[in-house]
Amino acid sequence: MTKAQQGKVPALRLEGITKEFVGKVKANDNINLSVDHGQILSVLGENGSGKTTLMNIIAGIYFPDHGHIYIDGEEVVMRSPKDALRHNIGMIHQHFKLIDIFSATENIVLGLDEKGRLDMKQCVNRVKEIATQYGFEIDPEKKIYEMSVSEKQTVEIIKVLYRGADILILDEPTAVLTPQETEKLFNILRKMRDDGKAIIIITHKLHEVLSLSDRVTVLCKGRNVGTVTTAETNETELTEFMVGKKVMLNINRTMPRDPKPRLLVKNLSCKDVEGLEVLKDISFTVNSGEIFGIAGVAGSGQRELLEGIAGLQKCEGEVVYLDPKTGEAKDLQKKTPLQIQELGVRLSFVPEDRLGMGLVGNMSIVDNVMLRSYNKGKGIFLHRSAPTELADKIIKELEVVTPGKSTPVRRLSGGNVQKVLVGREIAASPTVLMTAYPVRGLDINASYTIYNLLNKQKEGGTAVVFVGEDLDVLLELCDRILVLCSGKVTGIVDARTTTKAELGRLMTQNTNDKDGASDGQG
Amino acid sequence: MAKVEHKVKEPLIHIVKRSRITIWKAWLIRIAAVALALVVSGIVAYLVTSENPLRIYAVIIDGTFGTSRRFWGMLQNLAMLLCVSLGVTPAFRMRFWNIGAEGQVLIGGLACAACMILFGDKLPNAVLILVMIIASLAAGAIWAFIPAFFRANWNTNETLFTLMMNYIAIQLVSFFTYKWSVPKGSGQIGVINRTTHAGWLPVIAGKNHLLNIIIVLVLTLVLYVYLWYSRQGYEIAVVGESENTARYIGLSVKKVILRTMLISGAVCGLTGLLLVAGTDHTISRETAAGRGFTAIMVAWLAKFNPLVMLLTSFLIAFLEKGSTEISTTFGLNESFSDIITGIIIFFIIGSEFFIQYQLKFREKEEK
Incomplete structure (x- = not known):
């Protein structure tokens, strides 16, 4: 079908988009991208690759430093989300922006400045019309607080359609959905595509990219590293695009001295407030004198795992600490941070949320x-x-x-x-030191200061847990790396022998995909 | 690559958060605000009375410093207001919006009055006063504990809860003033133990309210030390700033909330005691006189620092006296004094905006 679109003007075209944040590296560096009517484009990339910044630029939330945006071949300037809406661009954010005590329809029509009296009945009918056209299941009168996550997402999508959006941007729409709900959403998106809408979907789940989209644009460190037609690519190629080439960092790494088990985690499981399983049956051992890395795309359960160990999150399963002096096993499960401290366990924790x-x-x-x-x-x-x-x-x-x-x-x-x-x-002077994204947002010098501190702790016999997002750092700093994907362990690998591509594959491995899973353990 | 033409001008004025401000600069802004407030209220007063604004200012000052009696009256008002403000402060530092101080003061006063009426002729005076102190502190503490308990366990909204507790306290006072009214059925209690003075707080150095003032001053220091230098005060600050951090260091948020509200309520209860046994020697629905709400402003203006509250409560007490004096001198009704107070407080609160933020004007475009 992409053939049929050739020769036409793209619905949305970006040319040389650059955005720099004060004191940080370029979030977007000279990015080109285009999407046609009747096409689904996936934007793929690791955390911090600039996906969300780019989408926010298209949606008028950020203003680019350089670059041009063309809609149907005409250049436009977008200063605000209102401008974007005027050009029929609708964005569905990852975090919903709905008012709990309002009904679906009330949320949908909120903020529309139409003249005259608000005719709710007519609005409800219009919502129903849109729903039947694309196959949404929605009760227009239902209040938001009574809705499930997927229903709320439906409201968000209808909201932009109601405003006449032709170009839809969805920021990780499947992160909060069950597989069944995801399939439903995809069917709807396909219907919209056939209706001539241009759709951009941000995701880092490869199998979704392959099953849904027509074209894929891959971002890495703020740059567009490639755009390919989905039919002509495969998971391996995309993974390589995504993780990029290996960069040498020259971080010091010594062999662990006299490693002994220090922290045992067995069958740890945990549910979030929505009842979704965020950790499934996690088991691993951290040794003294090693840096134990944890890799995974954001929200794969890293936070819950560390907080579960630190006594901040209720989990099922076992967490056992082996005292280095007495060799005594101490059960840390179902204990508060204070009780853990009173047990004589010197557990230090550098959480992801520093100031919060x-x-x-x-x-x-x-x-x-x-x-x-x-x-x-x-x-x-x-x-x-x-x-x-x-x-x-x-x-x-x-x-x-x-x-x-x-x-x-x-x-x-x-x-x-x-x-x-x-x-x-x-x-x-901890015996276990857990750190979550300790170098996020730090410049090179500060990052190396932190690496050195962690290395010193390791050499002193501390068991260091390092949750990171930069694969190069994980590969050079850690001794072993555990990879999480959607709350499951997809592999524990030796950081000295594994490759970046291997990590990337484990991180994006579809857990429903049986073949891939057995591959990873092999 | 060509730069995108910015077709739209940036707004004329930007509001920018200040990253830091020197103390003297902050005070300069505050003083400027007060000066501006005086000018505006002078203009308003002139428009209404056609009097020379300078004379109006003189009357304001005269209202407080004119006679020794007025001055002591102002000090007593200041002490009572400060005492309630001290009461709400621990809760507010914890970001627990206790707007039930009014009710906590009243219920403390009611407990005190009850002891005076019921045990006035049965207990020796020293024992009676001891019983009164315990009863008032406990009553205030319980009144604050109830909303805290619900908040800590079921995360109810403490603002609404404490507010509603006020109405219950007011109705209870109404009920008991009727029940104990002298003469029967008049709905007023009148001066309790008029002849025996049983349960009246002692007068020291011949000054009627000196004891109240000393007690509140001591309390100010105690609370300052408690909040700034004790472990519990530190815990209050941590819970107030971030419950997540409190959890992270293994602090029981629930325990801190309950403990802090007990203290908060007890101090408010003490104010009730000082008002009933140390000042009015009676109780009515008006005993707290809105101080529970004014106190919030006093505490907030002082950024919850008890020592600064000495200043802010003085300001409010001074303004109240002064504007009442304007009303009587120029034959205006009491609403006028509220207008003047309102203008001045508006400017003072408004000045905090300019301390937090600065305005940046658009720079001329470079050609």
Whole structure:
């Protein structure tokens, strides 16, 4: 069918789109992309490859630094989502923007500035019309708070169709859906395509790309690394495109000295608030003196796994800590962080959400350094002298750039915030150190500072868990890497012998795909 | 590659969050706001009264500093307002929006009045006062504990809950003022233990309200130390800033909420005691006189710092006295004093915006 479209003007064409955020690398670097009417284009890429930024530019949320946007061959300037809507572009965000106590129809017509009285009955009919046209299942009068996730998504899609959208952008629409719901959604999208709509879908699930889209554009580190016709490609080629070429980082790595099991996780499972299983039957062992990497696309269960071990998330299964001195096995499951501490387990945790969980943004460096230890010692008063010394030490040794130790941490830059957090967690001389995305948003120098700190901990015999997103870093820093995909372990590999492509394959492996799964274990 | 033409001009004024501001600059903005407020209220007063604005300012100052009696009256008002503000502060630092101080004060006062009426002639005075103190603190604490308990366990909305507890307290006071009214059926309690003075807080150094003022001053210091230098105060701040962080360090959010609200309520209950046993020697629905709500403003303006609250409660107490004085001097009704107070507070609160944000004007386009 793409043949039939040839010679026509693309519905949407981007030319040389570049967007740079202050103090960061280019999120989008000279990106070209186009999609025709009656076509589904997949945009594929790892986390931080610039997919969402690009989509936000198309939807008028961001303004590009350079580049041109053409709709039906005409150049347009989009300053706001309203402009995008005027050009019939509709975006369905990953996180729904709906009002809970309103009905589906009320949400759909909200914000439309039509003159005259609002005729709800007519609106409801129009919604029903759209639903039958494409095969949506929706009750227009149902309130949002009574809806399931997939119903809410339906409302979001109808919302943009109601506004006459011709070009639809869906940001990871299947992340929240069950396989059955996904299949339903795909059928609807196919119907829309046949109706002449141009559809862009962002995803990192390869099998979905292959089953749904007509063309695939792959982004890597903000650049467009290739656009291929789906029929002419396969999973292997796409994976190679996605992970890119191996980059040498020259991170120091020593062989683990005298590794002994330190942390055992057996059959750990966990459900989120919606009742979806986010962790399924996870088992692994972390040894002392090694850096144990965890890879996976975002939201594969990394956060739940670490929080489950740290006692912040209710899980089913076993978490056992083996004391390095006595060899005694201590059960950490169903314990609060405080109880774990009282057991004499020195478990440090650098969470992903630095200012929302690991630190208190409005408090000074000293008060933040004190967070873990304020309750030690006697009396009802705080003892700020030891934390003050520690704060001085962290600032000096990790070269934290700050006006002073009484500066609130939210005023520090990302790298310095992270140094304070990691410095505090390491100061507790942990036997297990868990870190989630510890170098996210950090510049090269700060990143290497963190790598060195982790390596020092490893050499001191600590069991280090490193959740990362950059495969190059994982491959060079870690000793072993566990790969998560949709809450399941798809493999535990030796970081010294595995390849980037292998990791990429494990990360995007469809868990329903039996062949792939047995392949991965082989 | 050609640059995209920005066909649309950027807005004339940008509102930008300030990353930091020096203390003196912040105070300069505040002082400027007060000055501006005085000018505006002077203009309004002039339009209404046709009096010389300077004379109006003089009357405001005279309202507080004119006579020693007025000055002590202002101090007493200040102390009571400050005491309630201290009460709401621990809760607010925890981001627990306790707007039930009014009810907590009333119920504390009611407990105190009940002890005075029921045990006035049965207990020795020292024992009676001890019983009153315990009863008032406990009553206030319980009144605050109930919404805290529901919030901690079922995440109910504490704002609505504490607000509704106010109405219950007011109705309870109505009921008991009728039940204990003197003479029977008048609906007023009148001065309790008029002849025996049983349960009245002692007068020291011949000054009627000096004891109240001293108690509140001491309490201010105690609360400051508690919030800034104790472990529990630190826990309150952590829970207030981020419950996730509190969970992360293994702190029981529930425990902190309950404990803090007990303290918050007890301080409000104490205010009830000071009002009933130390000031009015009676109780009515108007005993709290809206202080539970004004206190929120006092606490907020001071950014929940008890020492700064000395200043903000002075400001409010001073303005109230001053604007009442304007109304009487120029024969205006009381609403006028509210207008003046409103203008001044509007400017003070508005100044916080300019401390947090700055306005940036569009720079001239480069050619």
